[in-house]
Amino acid sequence: MKKISLLILLMTTLAGTAAAQELRNFAFGRQPIVSPEITENQVTFRLLAPKAYEVRLYGSWTADYRSSLAMARDTAGVWYASIPLPAPEIYTYSFIVDGVMMNDPSNVIMQRDGTRYLSVLLVPGGISGYYKEATQRGNVRTVWYDSPTIGMQRRMTIYTPYGYENNPRGKYPVLYLLHGAGGDEEAWISMGYTRQIMDNMIEKGEAEPMIVVMPNGNPWQEAAKTYGLPERQFDWRDPAFANLYVNSIVKDIIPYVEKHFRTINKPEGRAVAGLSMGGGHTMAVTNLYPGMFGYICPLSMGIREGQEIDSQLQAIKKAGYKLYWVGCGDQDFLFESANALHQALERNGLEHTYHVSGGGHTWPNWRTYLTIFGKLLFK
Amino acid sequence: MKKISLLILLMTTLAGTAAAQELRNFAFGRQPIVSPEITENQVTFRLLAPKAYEVRLYGSWTADYRSSLAMARDTAGVWYASIPLPAPEIYTYSFIVDGVMMNDPSNVIMQRDGTRYLSVLLVPGGISGYYKEATQRGNVRTVWYDSPTIGMQRRMTIYTPYGYENNPRGKYPVLYLLHGAGGDEEAWISMGYTRQIMDNMIEKGEAEPMIVVMPNGNPWQEAAKTYGLPERQFDWRDPAFANLYVNSIVKDIIPYVEKHFRTINKPEGRAVAGLSMGGGHTMAVTNLYPGMFGYICPLSMGIREGQEIDSQLQAIKKAGYKLYWVGCGDQDFLFESANALHQALERNGLEHTYHVSGGGHTWPNWRTYLTIFGKLLFK
Numbered sequence: 001m002k003k004i005s006l007l008i009l010l011m012t013t014l015a016g017t018a019a020a021q022e023l024r025n026f027a028f029g030r031q032p033i034v035s036p037e038i039t040e041n042q043v044t045f046r047l048l049a050p051k052a053y054e055v056r057l058y059g060s061w062t063a064d065y066r067s068s069l070a071m072a073r074d075t076a077g078v079w080y081a082s083i084p085l086p087a088p089e090i091y092t093y094s095f096i097v098d099g100v101m102m103n104d105p106s107n108v109i110m111q112r113d114g115t116r117y118l119s120v121l122l123v124p125g126g127i128s129g130y131y132k133e134a135t136q137r138g139n140v141r142t143v144w145y146d147s148p149t150i151g152m153q154r155r156m157t158i159y160t161p162y163g164y165e166n167n168p169r170g171k172y173p174v175l176y177l178l179h180g181a182g183g184d185e186e187a188w189i190s191m192g193y194t195r196q197i198m199d200n201m202i203e204k205g206e207a208e209p210m211i212v213v214m215p216n217g218n219p220w221q222e223a224a225k226t227y228g229l230p231e232r233q234f235d236w237r238d239p240a241f242a243n244l245y246v247n248s249i250v251k252d253i254i255p256y257v258e259k260h261f262r263t264i265n266k267p268e269g270r271a272v273a274g275l276s277m278g279g280g281h282t283m284a285v286t287n288l289y290p291g292m293f294g295y296i297c298p299l300s301m302g303i304r305e306g307q308e309i310d311s312q313l314q315a316i317k318k319a320g321y322k323l324y325w326v327g328c329g330d331q332d333f334l335f336e337s338a339n340a341l342h343q344a345l346e347r348n349g350l351e352h353t354y355h356v357s358g359g360g361h362t363w364p365n366w367r368t369y370l371t372i373f374g375k376l377l378f379k
Numbered sequence: 380m381k382k383i384s385l386l387i388l389l390m391t392t393l394a395g396t397a398a399a400q401e402l403r404n405f406a407f408g409r410q411p412i413v414s415p416e417i418t419e420n421q422v423t424f425r426l427l428a429p430k431a432y433e434v435r436l437y438g439s440w441t442a443d444y445r446s447s448l449a450m451a452r453d454t455a456g457v458w459y460a461s462i463p464l465p466a467p468e469i470y471t472y473s474f475i476v477d478g479v480m481m482n483d484p485s486n487v488i489m490q491r492d493g494t495r496y497l498s499v500l501l502v503p504g505g506i507s508g509y510y511k512e513a514t515q516r517g518n519v520r521t522v523w524y525d526s527p528t529i530g531m532q533r534r535m536t537i538y539t540p541y542g543y544e545n546n547p548r549g550k551y552p553v554l555y556l557l558h559g560a561g562g563d564e565e566a567w568i569s570m571g572y573t574r575q576i577m578d579n580m581i582e583k584g585e586a587e588p589m590i591v592v593m594p595n596g597n598p599w600q601e602a603a604k605t606y607g608l609p610e611r612q613f614d615w616r617d618p619a620f621a622n623l624y625v626n627s628i629v630k631d632i633i634p635y636v637e638k639h640f641r642t643i644n645k646p647e648g649r650a651v652a653g654l655s656m657g658g659g660h661t662m663a664v665t666n667l668y669p670g671m672f673g674y675i676c677p678l679s680m681g682i683r684e685g686q687e688i689d690s691q692l693q694a695i696k697k698a699g700y701k702l703y704w705v706g707c708g709d710q711d712f713l714f715e716s717a718n719a720l721h722q723a724l725e726r727n728g729l730e731h732t733y734h735v736s737g738g739g740h741t742w743p744n745w746r747t748y749l750t751i752f753g754k755l756l757f758k
Contacts, residue, residue: 229512
């Protein structure tokens, strides 16, 4: 009796909240739907959909984006499907309910990939050890900066390592970390798990404490997901378009960061890395500004067969650099372009690492690359 | 021909991204689904679901959470429904596809309300002028702080006003802004539009430039949406439980903020406001620490009929304060408790404002209250 009135009191106080829903489920004996549920050898997904006639499951653990798995229905209207436990990683998945893709309402962890939201499955162990919260965690901020080069106020995400605030005399190196087409200033921190990866690497002593700057590489967007900031119109075919952003990195972003943070303001204190389009930006900014960055890491990107890059690579060689690290998956649709970049680096006598992994043009690869080249920076 | 090969090149480069999807839609003549679409007098919602047999629309513009609207289907399998344009505000809505609630896949703006994600409709004009991006925008950071009181490292969100970084000698007052049950350190910044509201009020000269600190009021959670931080078990019925967090505000959070930010470290420089459970925290922290905060604003919360609070209010009166501002909707299920607080303040002779609005226990009310009491702080 006392338990029931406490329950009623709580439900009244919390009415309309998620906690109230949980209490209602508890009070009225309906088990909450658990999804995804990881057991020893498998993962089970569940969706309450008593009126649906077909529910399917699609997840990024299968490379074939056309394949989905039919789910079965129990007598209570809960649809379920199990898959063998995939290798440790972060996967995204969706349900397809009577032909419509949707997220898993029982799973609070979601990621935004460009304009789509996807439910997240994290399989522990292995690489996922870098996605867990470390004991010592850095902070993340979003800042607006003026970009006279582009003619906008723009936004970027900045990670400062654990201890930065309590070390007022310390100066830190900076990694400029660039996203791909379809991403924005939130991509690396949300899909890329940059904070968690950096926290874990730094805590273990594998990586140097560093600041990580994640700008928005789409110069027609002031910022992701805002209201009242109209996008600008650019002509995509205008060659000036690509360099507009690349120039703004050196002319607008680096000066802002080196003014507002305690940074090591020389090439040995600057790294640039980027995936896909951001790999293109990485090459463009180091080609245009040789000697600006000591560490250069294009990921899942390269050059066109026969693209003239020799004079630019020679300029980088002459200016000096500490690391040129190229990463690409052998299933990546840009693998040949990465091979061409590797060959150009060889041909021009630039010492470099060419890291060929399995897999394709995917976040598991980009996160993993960060755990590899991240350990080589600023040493 | 040239246009097509550019398209193919772009699609190859962007494969798998949202941009590629848009290009495919463009290339193959399928119009992208526009939803929601605001026209002069109405809003139209659309969902491509050719295999569904029933699609319904539910939105927060109707107060009755059981009511939803049947959508119609066109021959291409696009379901659609229009509603009269509701008053300017931020609304949340869902589709119900063959009985299953889901978000609008054509709408990139979503909000997380506790464990649920909801699609967002923003109707411009009126109050929504405060939700737009101002010209001068503040920055937002999430920081981890030690809470010896609770025995955890915890996370909070901190807003710094425009110009804070470029004003190294300026000292700022601080608003501690507390969320309700089911919320966390992201609630006020995402559902509450705190950054946009503060930016607009400060830019217009309506509010003083201030720092806003948004902690996590659930002491069993280290932080929202993390992996590898187990929640702590507390006994909800233990009276010490409630004060654990309230004590941590004064013992852990305020010292962190006043150490790491340029703040005005006296009662005239400190305000506390909170909604629902956070309104309870607001009263508890000011009752327990009279004289700590000059500005006290409980929202959609009050006291139980007959609750002994006189000695605590007398202590606040004696210590002195600048503002006691109570806001509540006349449809709020806690309206009577707010009335009881108002009467207790009257009875004890504490000057205060009792702001009674329409509506209930809702974010439109809480955002609106921020635009009202926010202008009264630190003046």
